[in-house]
Amino acid sequence: MNFPHELPPSEPPCGPVVTLVGAGPGHPDLLTVAAVKAIRRATVLLVDDLVGDAVLRYARPSTRIVRVGKRGGCRSTPQAFIERWMIAEARRGERVVRLKGGDPCIFGRAGEERRALEAAGLRVEVVNGITAGVAAATALGVPLTHRAHAHGVIFATGHTRDGAPSPDWRSLATLASQGYTLVIYMGVASAAEIERGLREVLPASTPVGIVQHASLPQERRVHARLGDLHAALSRHGLASPAIIVVGDVLAAASPHVTAPSAQAGGAAPTPRAGLNPTPAAVQEC
Ligand SMILES: C[S@@+](CC[C@H](N)C(=O)[O-])C[C@H]1O[C@@H](n2cnc3c(N)ncnc32)[C@H](O)[C@@H]1O
Structure with missing residues (x-):
């Protein structure tokens, strides 16, 4: 069986497209295969607050990673600015992935972003993620x-x-x-x-x-x-x-039910050949 990061990236779709990707609740083991493929395909990643660095290890070394959350003491980037940025990058031919915690469609502003992107004539793909509420329930057993x-x-x-x-x-x-x-x-x-x-x-x-x-x-x-x-x-x-x-x-x-990642001590995956050992060119705000 192949591990997600060993799978070939799926073919990029034709025409400018922006992919809204759910990164799950935080642990990289809880990314979907589709999310890993999208992250690997991206040339520009716009990353929300709650997406941890371990998830970004799946990005290629050349991928531009832009943090648009409040980490590092920065104020949250205005929504309209993020939308304009995605549109500009996609029109320049970049493969833009908007990476959000959990599922992009659960309290994730996917609706607003999709409307803005489609109004700009771009196609939008959505990759679902495990929403935090479901992961929390499992943590509680x-x-x-x-x-x-x-x-x-x-x-x-x-x-x-x-x-x-x-x-x-x-x-x-x-x-x-x-x-x-x-x-x-x-x-x-x-x-x-x-x-x-x-x-x-x-x-x-x-x-x-x-x-x-x-x-x-x-x-x-x-x-x-x-x-x-x-x-x-x-x-x-x-x-x-x-x-x-x-x-x-x-x-x-049940106190005996835990997610596999929690049982394993929550260790982040070891980066494989061709993957970033550390996030490339992380830009805050
Ligand atoms: C803007 S909402 C984003 C929700 C996200 N789209 C999802 O599907 O999980 C942010 C809130 O999600 C919850 N959240 C996200 N990640 C979490 C985590 N790992 N553990 C607990 N709560 C989390 C918290 O309530 C946090 O304030």
């Missing part, structure tokens, strides 16, 4: 839709666009009380508000799980109760990036 406890799952965000109303936590709590597991992204800063809103319907004893840095060596997991959510975050010093899972499925959590 939880099947999100365990049929004894849940018949659905809701991905919600604790952070909305400036000026947009907050999610209706009361309504989401009602759904949770009817057997829907809540998976909350970007919820750390608003944990007090989330706890208050959900508690209007759900009992304080409702199980919650929090995972910071799911799939990475520094991963941390905490099991708590809804009535203690905000306090548990501060007590354990948990910060972003973290996922909060709420629901009775946590009662079925």
Whole structure:
């Protein structure tokens, strides 16, 4: 069997194309084969905050890697600027890959970027990735839709666009009380508000799980109760990036279930011949 990095890169499609690629929750073992192929094919990689350097080892030495997140103390690059940049590079004939954490279509602005790129006459490809919420659930030992406890799952965000109303936590709590597991992204800063809103319907004893840095060596997991959510975050010093899972499925959590990467100690892959030992020409901001 070939490993992903030994597979030949797939043929580049004709005409200018930009590929929106999900890099998964962070550990390079959780990249898809399609993601590895796209990264290897890229001549320009625009990389989001939560994409770790280990993932970038799959890029070719000549690939220009541009960080467009907040790492290194930089402010986040404005969205319109990123879109203009992708358009300009693709029109110049570069093979542009926009690499995002998790799945590009889950709280990843894929919709906005696709619209801007298509409006500029470019073709857009999407490569799905493992979204952080699913990786976090595995870290907690939880099947999100365990049929004894849940018949659905809701991905919600604790952070909305400036000026947009907050999610209706009361309504989401009602759904949770009817057997829907809540998976909350970007919820750390608003944990007090989330706890208050959900508690209007759900009992304080409702199980919650929090995972910071799911799939990475520094991963941390905490099991708590809804009535203690905000306090548990501060007590354990948990910060972003973290996922909060709420629901009775946590009662079925198994401490023995872990992702293979976590079992292996989260080691990054050894670069192979022809791959970057270190990210090439990483440019911050
Ligand atoms: C802008 S959203 C991007 C989500 C991403 N597109 C996905 O599908 O996972 C960023 C949020 O995703 C969550 N997140 C991303 N990576 C994570 C990780 N490895 N562990 C825990 N949470 C993560 C955190 O809630 C973080 O604040």
